[in-house]
Amino acid sequence: MAATSVQVAAIGGNITPRMAKTSDPSSSHSNPLGDELRATRAAKPCVLVIFGATGDLTKRKLVPSLMGLAKDGLLPPGFAVVGFARRAWSDEGFRTECADGVRQFGRSQTPECFDALGDAFTFHQSDFGDRAGYESLKKKLEQIDRSRGTAGNRIFYLATPPSSYSAILQNLAATGLSTEKDGKFARVIVEKPFGRDIATAVALNDQVRAAFRERQVFRIDHYLGKETVQNILALRFANGIFEPLWNEKFVDHVQITVAESIGVGSRGGYFEESGIIRDMIQNHLMQVLTLVAMEPPTSLTADAVRDEKVKVLKAIRSFRPEDVDSNTVRAQYTRGSFGGEEVKGYKNEEGVAAESVTETYAAVRLHVDNWRWARTPFFLRSGKRLPRRVTEVAITFKQPPLSLFDGGRWQTPNVLLLRIQPDEGVALRFGAKVPGPDVHIRDVRMDFRYGTAFASESADAYERLLFDSMLGDGTLFARADEVEEAWRIVDSIVAGWKHSARRPEEYVAGTWGPERADSLLGPGRTWRKP
Numbered sequence: 001m002a003a004t005s006v007q008v009a010a011i012g013g014n015i016t017p018r019m020a021k022t023s024d025p026s027s028s029h030s031n032p033l034g035d036e037l038r039a040t041r042a043a044k045p046c047v048l049v050i051f052g053a054t055g056d057l058t059k060r061k062l063v064p065s066l067m068g069l070a071k072d073g074l075l076p077p078g079f080a081v082v083g084f085a086r087r088a089w090s091d092e093g094f095r096t097e098c099a100d101g102v103r104q105f106g107r108s109q110t111p112e113c114f115d116a117l118g119d120a121f122t123f124h125q126s127d128f129g130d131r132a133g134y135e136s137l138k139k140k141l142e143q144i145d146r147s148r149g150t151a152g153n154r155i156f157y158l159a160t161p162p163s164s165y166s167a168i169l170q171n172l173a174a175t176g177l178s179t180e181k182d183g184k185f186a187r188v189i190v191e192k193p194f195g196r197d198i199a200t201a202v203a204l205n206d207q208v209r210a211a212f213r214e215r216q217v218f219r220i221d222h223y224l225g226k227e228t229v230q231n232i233l234a235l236r237f238a239n240g241i242f243e244p245l246w247n248e249k250f251v252d253h254v255q256i257t258v259a260e261s262i263g264v265g266s267r268g269g270y271f272e273e274s275g276i277i278r279d280m281i282q283n284h285l286m287q288v289l290t291l292v293a294m295e296p297p298t299s300l301t302a303d304a305v306r307d308e309k310v311k312v313l314k315a316i317r318s319f320r321p322e323d324v325d326s327n328t329v330r331a332q333y334t335r336g337s338f339g340g341e342e343v344k345g346y347k348n349e350e351g352v353a354a355e356s357v358t359e360t361y362a363a364v365r366l367h368v369d370n371w372r373w374a375r376t377p378f379f380l381r382s383g384k385r386l387p388r389r390v391t392e393v394a395i396t397f398k399q400p401p402l403s404l405f406d407g408g409r410w411q412t413p414n415v416l417l418l419r420i421q422p423d424e425g426v427a428l429r430f431g432a433k434v435p436g437p438d439v440h441i442r443d444v445r446m447d448f449r450y451g452t453a454f455a456s457e458s459a460d461a462y463e464r465l466l467f468d469s470m471l472g473d474g475t476l477f478a479r480a481d482e483v484e485e486a487w488r489i490v491d492s493i494v495a496g497w498k499h500s501a502r503r504p505e506e507y508v509a510g511t512w513g514p515e516r517a518d519s520l521l522g523p524g525r526t527w528r529k530p
Helices: 032-040 056-071 091-105 110-120 131-148 162-174 198-211 227-237 265-293 302-314 321-327 450-454 461-471 480-499 516-521
Strands: 006-011 014-019 046-051 079-085 121-125 154-158 186-191 217-220 251-259 328-334 336-338 341-343 361-367 377-383 390-397 415-421 425-433 441-449 505-508
Touching: 046 056, 046 131, 056 079, 056 091, 056 110, 056 461, 079 110, 079 131, 091 110, 091 121, 110 121, 121 131, 131 162, 154 162, 162 186, 162 198, 186 198, 198 480, 217 461, 217 480, 227 265, 227 415, 227 425, 251 265, 265 302, 265 361, 265 377, 265 390, 265 480, 302 480, 321 328, 321 361, 321 480, 328 480, 328 516, 361 516, 377 516, 441 450
Parallel strands: 046 079, 046 154, 079 121, 154 186, 186 217, 251 377, 328 505
Antiparallel strands: 006 014, 251 390, 328 361, 336 341, 361 377, 390 415, 415 425, 425 441
């Protein structure tokens, strides 16, 4: 079998890795997605400026993802990275940290890509609020344009705490770095959390709009870069067998689960301010819900897709305070056994108040009030210290009107399961006859897994999102009105909790949440235990 190797080609004076063709199409290192994207879409030369470049996000995700793109030949010939942070790092120090991140967290062969591209990484030291630092950054970018052929195109990545956004945005605007002219683009990528309620989200959107136009803004939610999340649209709209059933006439209910096995760890102080509903449900789960529930878009352009997603959120009613307790469950994990070890309860974690009412688990029943989904509830749940790390969408279909088998006892519903992580794929559960002379029905499952079906190494979600930002494709990024509508819904829940006399339930670490969450589903329904 011919092995795939990383080749280095000199193009326009720059070093760009590309994939060598392999003689064996079944090679485990081949990447059909990379080949297809390379053939159909090409990014223009650009400079990526990472604000907060000394943080974990840059080392663990951004630079390894860039090298994944390089491995697949998707980085443009003229490309460079400038790290912007307060620390007094040298170019070599920055490169050493980036190389270490690629070795630890990158895909196979990406360290070789960094060896070839390392001189494209430089560092710029400045405080975020120092106007002079942006003026010197501007000169540095002009010099990089000349030396690396980056053509005056800029992408600014705000990998900083939200408290720094305002100063960065103001200085980018004041120095003209956010202005597009002469066919050159300037874009900004904003990390979550995008606000902590609707008021702060609106204020932040106003700050962003003061520096950039909406089409220049890419609000990133890494869940939207995951293959199975993207595959929701393909599953629905590229296949004739699913979409006719995708409505309240056939679907009994939908469960969307994001479970984490870890506790809050050293993030107790942050988590006290956010809780699971702000940290996970407002963004990740709401985004997945919109893709499951949206109407077919008129095209796959960014605004056509996002228009339909916003319609879903607008169709979800806000909660009245008196309705919150009957439609939601919140809880905290207590001490328990996990992986054979005793683990702390939430209130014993560092940075957590002894009388905390912050939820580490939340389950919510939502109704999408439109003709497609009017009688089908959507159940969203997320929690810390659950038995395993898993993200999935379970679409449960209605029962046949009459059970003819096993004396009417067989009543297991059909389920279409979309596994988003860790083992990406799609499964369909249905009933089949057990071999033998008698007619007995048992659950069986048809299973599709990305890793085995395409025999390719799975790319990180940030790879797809970084590539789309270079292309200027905002389809997988949240628009301002999406963010605000999601906060409207979540704010109504949080307001109800504040006025409720009911304190958070408790659940033992390593279990699937509090018992009261089962009652949220209603008669005849149960939570999946992945």
